[in-house]
Amino acid sequence: MEKSQEKKILGMNQHDFSLFMKRYGIVFVMIGMFVILSVSSTKFLKMNNILNVLSTVALNGILAMGMVFVITAGGIDLSIGSLLALASTTIGIVLQATGSIPLACVTAVVICTFFGLLNGLLVAKFNMFPFVVTLASQLVIRGLGYVISGGYSFALANPKFSQIGLGKLFGIIPYPILILLGIAVISYLLLHWTKFGRYIYAVGGNINAATASGVNVFWTRVGSFIISGLFAGVAGIIMTARINAAQPNIGVGYETDAIAACVIGGTSFAGGISTIPGTMVGIIIIGLIYNGMNLIGISSYWQTISKGLLIIGAVMLDSFINKKR
DSSP: OHHHHHHHHHHHHHHHHHHHHHHHHHHHHHHHHHHHHHHHOTTTTSHHHHHHHHHHHHHHHHHHHHHHHHHHTTOOOOOHHHHHHHHHHHHHHHHHHHOOHHHHHHHHHHHHHHHHHHHHHHHHHHOOOHHHHHHHHHHHHHHHHHHHHTTOOEEOOOHHHHHHHHOEETTTEEHHHHHHHHHHHHHHHHHHSSHHHHHHHHHHHOHHHHHHTTOOHHHHHHHHHHHHHHHHHHHHHHHHHHHTEEOTTOOTTHHHHHHHHHHHTTOOTTSSOOOHHHHHHHHHHHHHHHHHHHHHTOOHHHHHHHHHHHHHHHHHHHHHHHHHO
C-alpha cells in the first residue's frame, strides 16, 4: 500500500515537473543563451548592444504578435511580409503627395487591415486553406506594391517621420521597443482577458465544439486575420521610418521569422495553444541567435540554418506533446 502511494506521489511530481518545463522551459533556454553569449563575448552585456537587440527584434515582434492570433485560431498568414512592403510604398506615395505623416500612417494601416479582412473572409466564408489563401494574397499584395511604386524605391527625406523608427525616448530607449511593448500588452489583454480571446482558443482547439457552443466562428477567424494585417501595417510604418525610404521589395521572408517566434514561444501549429509572454520570449531568442552569431563572427548563412533547425525542433516538440496529450 505504501509503495503504491509512493509511486503515485512520484508520478504526480514527474507530471508537475513536466508541466512546469512545458510552461517555462523556453525561459530557461533564453537565460542559458544569455549566459553563453555573456561568456563568449565581452560586448554582449553592454547596454547599447542589449538595446540594439531589442530594437532589431521589435519589427519581427510586432509581426509575431499578429501571427499568434492567426495560428492560435487554427490558421497561418504568409502575406505579412508583402503587407510590410505595401505599407512602405503607400506611406511613400501619400507623404510625397500630401506631406502629412498621420495621413500616410493611417492610410497604410487601413490598407493592410483591409487585406487582413480579405484574407479572413476568403478563409472563413469559403472554407479555403489559410496557407493557400495567404500564399496567393502574398503574391497579389507584393505585385500591387510594385505597381503603385512603378517598381522603384525612393527616399523620403523626412526627418520627423524617421524619428518613428530611429528616435529614442529620453535619448535612451528606441521608440520601436516601446511600440512593441505597447502592442504586446494590448495583445495579452485581448487574447487572455476578453471573450474574443477565449473564442480564438476555442476555435483553434476544436472548431466543431466551438460551433456547438455558440461561438461565432466566422468573425473569430476573420478577426484574427484583421489583427495580423493591422499589426503588419504598424510594422511597415516602423521599417519605412527606420530606412527613411519607400521600398516595394522589403519584407521578404519576414513571415518566417514571425512564425518561428510564435512556434519557439510555445504556440501550437495545431491551434488552440499559445501565450503572449511565450511569444515575446521566442522573439528575444531569435534576436539573441542573430546578435550572438554576429558578435562571435559566424556567417549569416548559419543564422538561417539555425533558425530553420529551431523551427523543426519546436514543431517536433509540439507534435510530441499533442500526441502525448
